[in-house]
Amino acid sequence: MQETRQTQPLLLDMIYAAINSAPTALARVALYIAQDPEIVLSLSVADLARNTGSGPASIVRFCRTMGFSGFRDFKIALSGEIERGRVLNLAQRTAPEDIYLPPKLAVLSMALQNSIAASARILDESQITGLATRVRAARRIEVFGMGPSSVCADILAMRLIWLGFPVHSPSSASLSHGLARTLDNSSLAIGISSSGVTDETKDFLSIARKTGAHTMAITTRSDCPVAQNAEEVIVVTTAGAWPEAGSAMHVPSIVLLSEYLSLCLQQLESR
Template identity: 35%
Template sequence: MSGAVARIGRYVSLYPERVINQTIVELGEATNTGQATIIRFCRLLGFHGFRDIKLALVDDIATERNFVSGQAKANADLGIERLNSSLQLSIQKTAELVDAADMATLARAISATPRAVVFGGGVSQICASLLEYRLLRLGVPVFCVTDSRLAYIAAQKLPANGMAFAVSLSGITADTLDFMKAAQEAGAKTVAITAREKGPLADIADHVLPFHLPGPWPMEGSIRYIAPFVVVVEALAQALDDEMLERRGI
């Protein structure tokens, strides 16, 4: 690297803990560079953008803090230690992202809906099924659709006070976006559960339930992000259970 890009690289190497708490504007001011240069730096390293490199730095810092100095570890043990550290951090960060007021508002809408549909592609299908199971156990009339075409049709048929839940790690999957748009055109309320708080899916959803990745992008094929996803679902389930108890006057 050279010039302004190298300046960013040196700063990130020297002050990683500072960078994870900075905005892209603040990093630009600290390195005397523009936002476009910072994005170029991130992409040179294989990341989509500034948020993704911050997530990678968080994972690296957590791993270093858990490293036991002076003790030799077998490769398998070190791998488990890294996994344990990243999962614990992602669960903690996800819990910090939970907005109690938003959960309560969403719980009221869910408790009044006559029908809800859940959709997710890839590994997100597993998460979508978990959400369906949790809501069904609470008495919500919900069903999970795994076929993208059927999901689109199901979204089109939702009533005006129906609800559509889209689960997507990346928040940019075309089929998931189509599902959400169809639900909105039908007049239903939409909920995005995603690791990308600022993205196409989050931008069009009525409600966004974010979770923190246990490691850097990309995570194709990994099921690690199911752990922080469960935190979001359980927080929603608790809010919904509280809402139902209040309605019954308990």
């Protein structure tokens, strides 16, 4: 199944509209976010509730009216929107004579950098440290992805192989599914899907989970079908202005994750 992008209404436009159309408590939340979206990325539900004179339940309700399951997913989407806005602003103010690179290349370069920065903000240090602990304990590690995500699977697998861990990353869905059936509770299965709806990756995790292996999804949506078939989910973002479906838009974030995991593993080894 080829990975695709989903087109959604601009989140900030929805937030601005909620200022005038939402119930009073939710409109107050919308106004606070609209005034300084970036500061919201560093707040907890309790912080935002206190700053807006509302309760945590109102924050969750507001996020759901925006189409998200909770505050974490809302912040991930907001972070991506902020980064996309930066890219567009760069494109609007940069003239060809102002830069060494061609304008389109400069904008794409900035998009890649912003994608990494956005993912860095949402990666959970304790979760990655926990993953490092599981990697060290696993007797077998299977990593799988389809389309552009297969490149990401290879990047992660190769990084761990060079550190001496028993990792496989077959490019064939049928082979990965077959290998998943041979896992056990000493194994780790990692499925990577940018869209979060790739059937082959979902099935890979489902099969591995039935064997008792610990399963982890790496995706851009915590509530997607692929994530629902894993015990743990690591969320990365694809912030940036990407030209077409099929672009390797989440590769930079996977590189970041792979190197961060490598550092955590090295720190554990040094203790």
